[in-house]
Amino acid sequence: MLATRLIFVLSVVIGWTTACTPSDNSTSDIFIIGDDGPAPAETSGYFINHFGLLTTNLEVMKHFYGNVLGMRLMFEVHVTPEYSVTYMGHAQGGRNGTGFQTGTEMYREKNNLAGLLELVQFNVTDDSLVASTKRTNTFGHVGLIVPDIQETQDYLENHGIEILKRYGEPIQDFTGLIPNAFGLGEYAGAHIAAKKALMEAQGVIGIQLLLMVADPDGNLVEIQQQEQPAGAV
Template structure:
């Protein structure tokens, strides 16, 4: 695959999850994770709405949602809220595994977990469960897993029993990958991300690769420096041996049953980026000329996960879709 792509100005903007009840989900992330609702786009013509949330303290002052990283996009398809049989695929149940979780780094993990539990939030894994006593997994209203990790910088000043959600960081989004060689090639050499950190768990036979965009010219790849204080990281999880099974594949969240949708990369020029990606041999899900939304495109990563390409500078007038 050719990699002659100008990734200057590329930014990991958002992660999209489908939700059943948008009011419940928006309030959940606002109350428990310090997120602000930046905006809601109504696409009545297509019978869905999108909600864009981010931790305000982590954003540049005055930035709109498309101008920053660390955004959570919640997509609601009309009619699902009152459908008692409608459920979403959280990506962690066979045979539809693929997407794994989103993660927040918090100022005081013990206090944060206590606070969530007091708020009635359910847990998949508490700090006291299992061998990894330094992480926990909460569940959102649709059953998506939310990992909690300690922000090491915040830990230096934490106060026992105190946690402030407004200091949290929307740290990463985890997806499982079949062949790490192919996936690392795509996210590093095609999309222009840097390898931040690698964690090998030989006993359990899996490896984690964390990637993100870095502007610091002195950054040392794979150092793990400042990892827990970042936003907008992609975690690639590789379970050893999958790359040798020709029939193995992960569920991308957009085939039925649906759940996770995509990550979104903002770029200075969508048409130029899409042209370069297609010329480099990246599979195209949607060209800018396809459909009604001429300002965005979608490409596919090596595991068929969708990656949205959208503009950095501004959003067009979307009133025509209402």
């Protein structure tokens, strides 16, 4: 069985390599490092400051991202009695325990921070918000870096957070919460051969090294260790 799996993975890799090889017969790898060169001079100083999630469950979301994942409340704006905007972030934009940590300090630097979370709530909406794990959409997941992924897994379990995929385990299913968020679940149709190829080849990008949970609204949170094992992407 193992030999069969190895042969299958090799055939997939060879197939991908062949498909990606330019017509001039130059070498090509499955994993390609970008060679864009310098960015346009006009974009000097650009960086992604925040990502936004719509919610009808604001207080529970604030608890998860704040009390569990350690983000600090920077500020809230109650635009109207029904509409609010909440900003949260890790200390100094992503490295908890370093630099400034109070809401006042972080608000002062809000336009110079990266990795912030914006929670937007319209608390009288009639719309039904569908998370990435429930229905494939253009938002996939939140990515979190941690110093020690095993300690993080234990910490989350101790706080009652359901682990959708444990560290060290591959993705096993073609349907379900994680496949939906990765765009290959039930909504991707019955493309079983393509899904099976991905399941067999997922070690190429180290999916088994990721820890996955969901926030209270069902958005996937993908967690990886800052220092990856040798050879991991």
